[in-house]
Amino acid sequence: MTAFDIAQIVAFTLCAFIAVAGALGMATTMSMFRSGIFLMASFLGVAGLFILLAADLMGLLQIMMYIGGMLVMILFMVLFMHDPGGAMMAAMPGMMAPVERFFSGGLQQGEGRNGDHADMHAGNGEAKEADRENRQNGANGEHHAQHDGMQHGGSDMSMNMEGTHMDDMDMSMVTPVRRIAAWLAVAIGVGLGALVLLRPSWPTVTRHPDPRSAEAVGMLLMGKYMIAFEGAGFLILLGIVGAVLMARVERHPDNGGRDARVGRTDAPPQIAPDPVIPPSPDERPNEEHASEHHAVAHPPSHRRPA
């Protein structure tokens, strides 16, 4: 066995390990961001296997699709998921299986019901210090409160958890079929492994693959499979046109949140003038007692910090 063979075996083992461990991490971590990164790692492992088989064009296509595509997918998950950083689940380590705890290690933990849990697990003053800092920021007004909301933990998370029940929490991570699904996955894996081992013989090819595979693939796509290729292109174009049509500005005129974020300054936000002229300070108590209707009309304006 030459050094080249050993290097090949080592590379295969490494790539296969990355592919399998990445898939396991993807399925078990509590953070959606990490989940996407694990899936990306898994596909990078598969790309490594392609390259080992001298199919470097396929390997590179794999890498291109799954880095760029997965990053965009992660962005959408972060935008739409309830708890993309896994803060809520990380604060409840008792509800996780050991492998889930392993792949969710070191996640930023949410506050609330099990808040003291979080401090216990961090072990040092770091988490407490962070909490204190967050609260101070929160006291500084709307601007900073908005910032905290952007963090993975997020203040909206802790608000949800202050409720007595788990009704309004996203419990999709802890479904009852989890155990069955895990055993099913193990069974399928064992079955596939057995198929590989028990299969009588693998046909082997001595011929080396074509090093100029890019040219051959291009010729095939533009020759033999041209209808399928152009058809796919046409379908994708239709998809783009449809997406643009559905996301027209007239349908979603409210882009205020993003504008506020992009154009933010360090000055506190301007307080909008009330549409109704407020009563003068010395009149206010009487006014509030006298007319409940008025107080209901614009309660937030009274509570705004000056």
Next chain:
Amino acid sequence: MGVAVKAALLAVAMLMLAWLTAWLERRLVRGEPGPALAVALDGSPLLPNRDRWLYPAGPIVALVGFLLGAVVIPFGPGLIGQDLDIGVFYFIVVLDFVVLGIALSGWGANTPDSVEAFYRIVAQLVAYVVPLGMALVGAIMMAKSLSTTRIVAAQSGLWFIVLQPLGFALYLVSGLMQCYRAPFLEPFATGIGGGILGVAGGWPALLWRIALSGLLFLVAAMGAVLFLGGWLGPWLPGPVWMLVKTYALMALMLGLGRLAQPLSVAQMLALSWKVLIPVGLVNVLLVGLLILFGIGPA
């Protein structure tokens, strides 16, 4: 172990070129520094909420992307890390690792500004990747190869900048977008404290400095290979021509970038889809016509 020696030499050369790029860029940039922002190399910022794994992984992944991309840049006949048959495609694929690194570090640092930088960098990836591909396609069509050395060899008669001025202009704009220099520096804007550079310190900051300068160098070097004839030129030896062209193109890009006012990511996406992609399609059509009429390399 010729491979190891080659890799070590390439890495050392790339580190020196990245340092030279950083030094030159510091002199050319006015206004918002963007990725050329001065970072504190001693001490690290206090990031109590950071992710212990993702935050340090970011700069390493970005540096790996830069070094992998450098492998297919030819500095002279035979003076190349590895002449791959799919070199240009490989180049645009591995530079995505820089985006991945910024995303990892941005999310991992877990401050509002760095997470915002992650959002912006992914949106910017969507903005530049299609026009960049279209700019490359013109040169690939004429050279009839994806190999960087064969693209340079195809320009021995006439540089592609003469035959495809539209493609060159497209490459200038989308290349600036790819390396986050002005006016496309929103992921590193001062409004969000320099993005990931604002939360980097110590060795991650040093790695970011190398990776981001190296990214600018690689984008300019690939532009020189695709449109300016690479190492080809009279009197001077090949590597000198290559470096002269690379740094001239870099100066041109940074200088042109100073003329425009910074764009937000939304404006970048609008520019990309409404202007750059149609221009790219026209460029591909024009290059196809040139080839059809037998103009260009045989």
